[in-house]
Amino acid sequence: MKWDLFLNLAFGVYILAEIAYVVSFFLRKRKIETPVSTLLVVGLSALTLSIGFRWAEAGHPPFTSMYESVVLFAWATTTAFLLMKRRGIPSWLGAPVTGITILALGYASLLEKTIAPLLPALRSNWLTIHVISYFLAYGVLTVSFVASAILLFGSTKRTDGADSNADQRAAQWDAIGYQGVAVGFPLMTIGLLTGAVWADRTWGSYWSWDPKETWSLICWLVYALYLHVRIVRGWRGKKAAFVSFIGFLLVLFTYLGLKYLPVALKSLHRYV
């Protein structure tokens, strides 16, 4: 199956890229930047082809099973990183981001891969826009999450002892964190609202407090909170990063952890 082949190819390329990042970190070679970016672009292309072939074979958008969503997450995260890199974020941020992508693809390899026929409730054009906007949001928020994690837990002191730039670097992470949410929040909103419109078309109710729906709203509220404290109250640095850090943990829970809640068994969203 072509989609399986290209997925494995992508996986291999991502591992190469990560190795290159690690090597360059230890050897402090900056020149490795371009080849690594190229590797990431190659990896992303392979992933795109994998998704495309699977779409063709399935006859429907490949966004309906856990496996398919994890692959989409890997795709969205790489896309988000490459686009944000053009806006000027440090390219070595790709190391943790690629690490997360590799974890995702590794997790995908453990999941059920067979293409399943589409349930009647999923046969809708809303599926594509709802899922893609959400996962693009997740991808961008992942980059933002890495930035806020670095801000919260990383040391801004350099080994050469010069920390006069510490404030400047902290501000940089803070800005990247904010950029991520600024791009991701509208996407997340589109995902949330298209989900509601779709639910209305399928089940006659745009909001039924289903666990997945409710937790998506919780994530949205927390990021809305972040925007308010940052834009209006002027929160910066660790204070603001903490809010977006929590927000992403909630996103992870919404995506992967809901099935551990007892109420989730009755959720209409159970197939993903």
Place this chain on the structure above:
Amino acid sequence: MRTKLFEHIASLFRSVKLTVVLLSLIAATCVVGTVIPQSPLAPEDGTTQISKLVASLRWCFRWHDIYRSPFFATLLVLLAMNVIVCSLKVFRRPTGRNVGWILTHASIVVILAGVLVGQLTGDSGIMKLYEGESSAIAERADGTELELGFSVTLEQFAIEYHEEPVERLLVLHGGVEQSFPMTVGRGHPLHDGSRLRIAERIPHAATHMQVADGDTGEINPAVRIVVEGNGRTSGNWVFAAEWKETRLLEGAVSVRYAWCDTDEAYADALSAAISPEKETLLVHVQGTDIVTALPVELGEAFPIDGTDYIVETVRYLPDFRKDDDIGEPYSASDEPRNPAVEVRVTEGDRSVNRWAFSRFPDFWRMHSDGKETALDLKFVRPAERVIRLVDLEGSGITLVRFNAEGAAEADLVQLGQKVELGESGWTIRIAERLVRPRFTLEATPSLDPRADPAVKVNLRRKDDAAENSLWLTPNTVGEMGQTKLLYSREFKPKQYTSDVTFVVDGRGTDRGEIKVNAPLAYRGFTFYQSSYGDDGGLFSVLQVKRDAGAPIVYIGFGLLCLGLLYVFYIKPLLAKKGNRTSGAAT
């Protein structure tokens, strides 16, 4: 006239601190609602003696229906007020720069307003309709009736299936159930180290059973009987278990087989074999396991154990005939060409008469006489030729048959020996005898394109070099030792469609189609294909909704998206362009 209190409150509602608090409280309430199971119609707790304070707390927070609690509603109202007061501040100095703010925040108020309108004026219910059924009422979640003002008839409910079925292999091995995709050539390790492999798949298979005698395994003696003559052959396996009767030649020949390993058992079996078989009425109580065999004795009434029924055979006709639906039944001859008994079933003071036909045991499943009874009646007559086989291990098989006078004749027979069945021209012989038969299903490619597929599965146990294999046909459990396997092949639904007709005031019909993801709007209501079921009859479940607030909510959605896109995408882009055109940034 503004008091200090008013100023405090006003500044509170003007502040983002309140927004932060409200957003946090709303989020926290949402979390609680997903942790505590929500049951909106849960009856009030039976506990008495709760204090007024606790009762009012429970009313206010209502954690079992938290999204409709006064507490949550208050939070939303406060949020709306917060937004409105802040927007008054913005409108005092409206500028082009505030467009984004206005759009995003107005949308919140619009959405909440739409939700409110929907809660106050909206209505929804469920309609469960069988094909051909009409109704003008939907049932609300609280059990009350929602009158539509017109009637809905389900003309037809259709399920469209995907062309390709979903195939999986289900394995129950050592108490552990596992499920695998049906990929040919794939090997799967099982939880105890054994290895399972799907070796082969035949898309259209012809299957047949191979039998062989095993050295080990369960004792399940069986003989293969062949009846030949008059240019025909008929044969089958007859099992000793439960003295089960097997019929050959369209029911004309009856064979039972008993296997004994002691002389005592043989003597018992032989005496049972030589007693002539009588006519029996088998009575099965529908919906239960109760099956009673009653002797057919005209005029005798028998109670059925475990029920209040009394069964009596009233009349017997050897050649039942009834002209049209009128007139009494009569016998066309004295030959048992269509033997039938009339049975009276009495329960309390109600009784029902029905005929049972030995040639047509399933007659009443296809025809109706308008009478209701919960008993299935089967009139069983002994076959024309009754053969009994009694096998004593080590000594041989005794064949018992009955002559024209009804007396039993018993002879020892050899395997393959032909025995004549009276003057009929038929002979019977025992072709094979197995004490520990092992039946294996064999599959080969078939030329019939409608034939089902078959798969071959190999199982190698952990410390065993040998591989056992088994052919499986769809949806039939196969066994390999203690391991159970199921080749699951399911056609999954692709779309459900309800074809409905609407009738208003008894005149004027409109037709419509309701599919999943394609609801139908009619006279202010919207119909959704919610689900379906089959409880003896196929029914469609439709969700009916009326919500005047939904369009308002959608406008709010649109405003929110526009606002966010403007603030975070368009404005920064315009700012960048502005910087470029005005030269280098200062």
